[in-house]
Amino acid sequence: MTESSAIPADEFATPDVPRLVVRTTELDPDVHAGLDLLQTLPTEDATAWVRRGEGLVGHGEAARLDVSGPDRFATAVQWWDKLAESAAVRDEIGEPGTGLVGFGSFAFADDPGHSTLVVPRVVLGRRGDRRWLTTIAVEPALPTVPSLPALFGTPPPERPQGVVFADGALTGAQWASAVADAVRRIDAGDLDKVVLARDLVAVAEKPVDFRWPLARIARDYPACWTYAVRGLIGATPEMLVRLENGLVTSRVLAGTIRRSNDDARDLALAASLARSSKDLEEHEYAVRSVADALAPHCTSMNVPESPFVLHLPNVMHLATDLAGVLADGSSSLELAAALHPSAAVCGTPTPVALQLIAELEHMDRGRYAGPVGWVDASGNGEWGIALRCAQVDTQDPRRLRLYAGCGIVADSVPESELAEAQAKLVPVRDALTPDPTETP
Structure with missing residues (x-):
């Protein structure tokens, strides 16, 4: 996981969460009018939340919390609050889902209960007529805008065989x-x-x-x-x-x-x-x-x-x-x-x-x-x-x-x-x- 910072649950309480540098830029609505978020997903380290073509997809991992047990939510809330408080964010849009974003999935039960909260390195978003690109890096690195053709030109998915x-x-x-x-x-x-x-x-x-x-x-x-x-x-x-x-x-x-x-x-x-x-x-x-x-x-x-x-x-x-x-x-x-x-x-x-x-x-x-x-x-x-x-x-x-x-x-x-x-x-x-x- 390139540029990823996975933090064990037993270390989250320390102040040593990564300082993230975040930048959100708006994509040209004419150039990217037909943006299909799910078609941009990479084959690994992908996250998604999409409905009727709108939502968010993530590429890679800039930071990740893996946590288990009855305190999984409290741990995740505190970790996320510290990340958000320390992050340096430049957001040209300022709408829900822009700037720093994390994707999460939590266990149903307290035990054994593996849960995760992921901050991608790249997030593509779409809401109504607006499309945006968010890049996230761990300081001292700076966010690097990836090649858009590379993001939009991921290899097509392969059909499962013999299931x-x-x-x-x-x-x-x-x-x-x-x-x-x-x-x-x-x-x-x-x-x-x-x-x-x-x-x-x-x-x-x-x-x-x-x-x-x-x-x-x-x-x-x-x-x-x-x-x-x-x-x-x-x-x-x-x-x-x-x-x-x-x-x-x-x-x-x-x-x-x-x-x-x-x-x-x-x-x-x-x-x-x-x-x-x-x-x-x-x-x-x-x-x-x-x-x-x-x-x-x-x-x-x-x-x-x-x-x-x-x-x-x-x-x-x-x-x-x-x-x-x-x-x-x-x-x-x-x-x-x-x-x-x-x-x-x-x-x-x-x-x-x-x-x-x-x-x-x-x-x-x-x-x-x-x-x-x-x-x-x-x-x-x-x-x-x-x-x-x-x-x-x-x-x-x-x-x-x-x-x-x-x-x-x-x-x-x-x-x-x-x-x-x-x-x-x-x-x-x-x-x-x-x-x-x-x-x-």
Whole structure:
């Protein structure tokens, strides 16, 4: 990792964070009108956060924090604050996502829980009609503007070959049995809701070029936020929290139904989802957990009384958009820490749900269902929940682990939950297999 400064977690508390020199310049909108951010991604040390062609992509590493344990968020917040305070920044634009930017991905669980926060050497950004280039160096070096043709002319991604899928920690039948166990615990009054996840292992003939599935997911699911952080790739439909110039927003998803291939049938399915007592109960727990977590940090909170149905290519979700005005100066990273884990990915009560997840899933979630996104030096940022994702195996890059989860409540039917989990695996699974609309 050229010009990278990876700082172990046990050293973050010292004042010896690197002093970064940062410069953001605006790109000519006429010359770069057709800029496709994901097509500029390098084959290694790449980071991304893109939706509908807008967002940020990063090249290389100027600095990185790797951290684990229950204090991972507090460690990252303190490290980031020190970086931002000491950085020398020249920013011609001054918008959210310009200047110093870090990309992060955090473990779901406290233990073992590997998390990371990365500051790239180069960041390309796009918002509306504006495009920009940020370069970052560790002092005493100065930022060097890279060759733009080199950035925009990265080699095309290579399609994965011969991908084979296999069950992960549990077979489908074993996972359905775990769902039945969870329902019994709920019926016994131990808890109200728990989110159970399952994994799927994909193995290719040779190391997977992550840019291929990432581009496929972004194309097929444009309404989602496509992300890549140190081998974790995916496209999430759920915005845990966005902070932009004092406005806080969050999109909560809970309650899902699989789509058919018929528009009229899908309308009927959407109506049944909106009336489903089981899904409405699950959704209410998730909304309440987010609203309660944001309330200490916000004023003028707006929490809609009823959800809407969000239509995605493979499924439909009950969704609620919350909004508030920041009251205490928290950064987007601090808000993400306050919100994790929400009932949408854990359950309620949280401590009981976490214990049951550890007992029934028989796997380490890693960074699945943890916060993933970006933060800038002003605290602005966007943090989604790492859903619809895969983790590339660092020891064997031919292997990826895919994840999907479902909210379990008293009325849950194990077979239906298994079908829902399989539907949620479709985006990444399809992205790793041949596309019949494309030529080899």
